[in-house]
Amino acid sequence: VxxxxxxxxxxxxxxxxxxxxxxxxxxxxxxxxxxxxxxxxxxxxxxxxxxxxxxxxxxxxxxxxxxxxxxxxxxxxxxxxxxxxxxxxxxxxxxxxxxxxxxxxxxxxxxxxxxxxxxxxxDERRFLLRPAAALLLGPILTAWMAVVVGATAGPLWLADQHWIIGALATIVGWPLAGFAARALHTLSRRWLVFVPAGVVLHDGLALREPVLFARNEVQHLQPAPADSTAFDLTLGAYGLALELRLRTPREIGKARDPEGGVVAVEALLTTPSLPGRVTNHALDRLT
Missing domain, CATH: 1.20.1440 (de novo design (two linked rop proteins))
Incomplete structure (x- = not known):
């Protein structure tokens, strides 16, 4: 690779x-x-x-x-x-x-x-997805600050002989840092995965569970046209979106949808970090 x-x-x-x-x-x-x-x-x-x-x-x-x-x-x-x-x-x-x-x-x-x-x-090939635009405007930075400050503030105060505030900051900060780190790790686990059977969209922020689209189901995976009507799973991420178009509709479950969130789609949009590399790989794996 x-x-x-x-x-x-x-x-x-x-x-x-x-x-x-x-x-x-x-x-x-x-x-x-x-x-x-x-x-x-x-x-x-x-x-x-x-x-x-x-x-x-x-x-x-x-x-x-x-x-x-x-x-x-x-x-x-x-x-x-x-x-x-x-x-x-x-x-x-x-x-x-x-x-x-x-x-x-x-x-x-x-x-x-x-x-x-x-x-x-x-025989897998995983491609990272871009983070949602809304997350870039504050939540990612806030979570990162929670990890760094939560993990270091207490020990630094203790090293400077501020025993009480250092101990309190450590007791509060370390669990907070762990929680925020787990939240940030979800961004590293959002993938478009090519497997021998087809392509899997693994995105816990957009989907209830990973979805496999078999090779014989996929019509194309290519840059989305400006007037695409495909179901948007980009979460508003910046960058070039790719359109995964299917030969027949498929039901997918949307994440965190109080109404059940199952929709039938004929095409969907996703935004990998390196769309050109993804489309080149799709030509080898899906055709």
């Missing part, structure tokens, strides 16, 4: 982060208490090492962990760059740019594609 550059841009940027951003964080932490500085330094090293290892284990769970952890390097880099420490201009700019690059690289569709397909079984 070809993925283009896949995760390699992120792996390179992340592997070199101690060299490019290490001096920036060292200067920012230099004036803090010894216990706090030691705890944060160990935390940064541990997070860096863990994510570097995870970056070489392409799985959907790894994708969630990478995107939660690596995106946090951007606000951390901004905090360190704004701190009035002893870091020179070159260290500030270089470290901040490296942190921002890591945050953007981990969100690349090509990386997501490789990690989503890494969870495939046998």
């Amino acid at each position: 070809m993925y283009g550059l896949g995760a390699w841009p992120f792996r390179v940027v992340w592997a070199t982060l101690p060299l490019t951003a290490g001096p920036l964080f060292a200067a920012a932490l230099d004036s803090t208490r010894t216990g706090f500085r030691t705890a944060v330094s160990l935390g940064l090293w541990g997070c860096w090492a863990a994510l570097l290892i995870i970056a070489f284990v392409p799985r959907s769970l790894s994708l969630t962990a990478l995107r939660i952890g690596a995106v946090a390097s951007a606000p951390a880099g901004i905090w360190a760059a704004l701190d009035p420490g002893d870091a020179g201009n070159l260290a500030r700019i270089g470290g901040l740019v490296a942190c921002l690059l890591a945050s953007f690289a981990v969100l690349a569709p090509d990386l997501g594609d490789q990690f989503a397909d890494g969870s495939s079984y046998g």
